[in-house]
Structure formats: structure tokens, C-alpha cells
Amino acid sequence: MGESNIIAFPLHRRRKLVEGIARVLESKNGEDANAFWRSTVKAILVQLSESGIGPGLAEQEIGMLLRSVLRDIATRSAKLAR
Template sequence: MSTVKKSARILETKNGEDANAFWRSTAKRILVQLFESGIAPGLAEQEVGTLLHAVLGDIAARSAATRATNDC
């Protein structure tokens, strides 16, 4: 399972501060991995931002699909 899908599924089970804490921990872990790989800090932060948008997009798409299925 991809990082996007895995993170999205975990975030869907959390609310409020639990969701925030999960995302901060995930972002920090990924940033550290990117820094250790030699990625420049600014680029690493952009990558984590891109990941967040992908995760939120995945959640939104799954939510829309669920609503569409339930409306039938």
C-alpha cells in the first residue's frame, strides 16, 4: 500500500488533535528521511506538502465515492 493510501486510511480513523499529531509525526519522519538522503530542506518541505495534498485528495475521493454509492 502506498504512503498516500496508508496515511489517508489512518487519518480517516482519527479526529482533531489525534489527526494532527499523526500527521505531524508522519511529516517529521519523512522530512528526516529526505534530509538524510541529501534532499535540500526547501525541496523536502515541498515534497511533504505535496504528500499532504495527495493524502487529502485521496480522502476526498474516497468520501465522494462512498457518498455516491450511498445515494444510489
């Protein structure tokens, strides 16, 4: 059986996911924030793997998700600073 190409809706475009993660991270500091992120990533990687997404693409998705989460946090912080 050959490899199949699966196209999933990108994680970084799932607004509720991005905003939800960003809000939790904003409420945590230091190791608590790191532990939450690692736990979240682990769960997402399992879901992606079960969906047939290869490790390389899954890592790219996680990287783009992280950038979107950080952008969301920065945007919200900038709005609060005004």
C-alpha cells in the first residue's frame, strides 16, 4: 500500500483552538505554562498521528500553531496597553 496525502484544516487557522490555548497560557507562568503547552502538543500530535498525518507535517503544524498562539497573545496585550 502506498502513502496517501491527507489534507487537514490547518491548526493555526482554528480560531477557537488558538484563542483557547492563548487564554490558558496567559493565565499561567513559568513551568506551569510550559507543562500546559507540552501536554497540549502531545495530545494534538496523537490526534494528528491517528488521522494519518506524518511526523514532519505534524511538527510543521505545531510550529505554525505556536506562532499563531503567540501572535494572538501579543495582539491581545497590545489592545490592553492602549
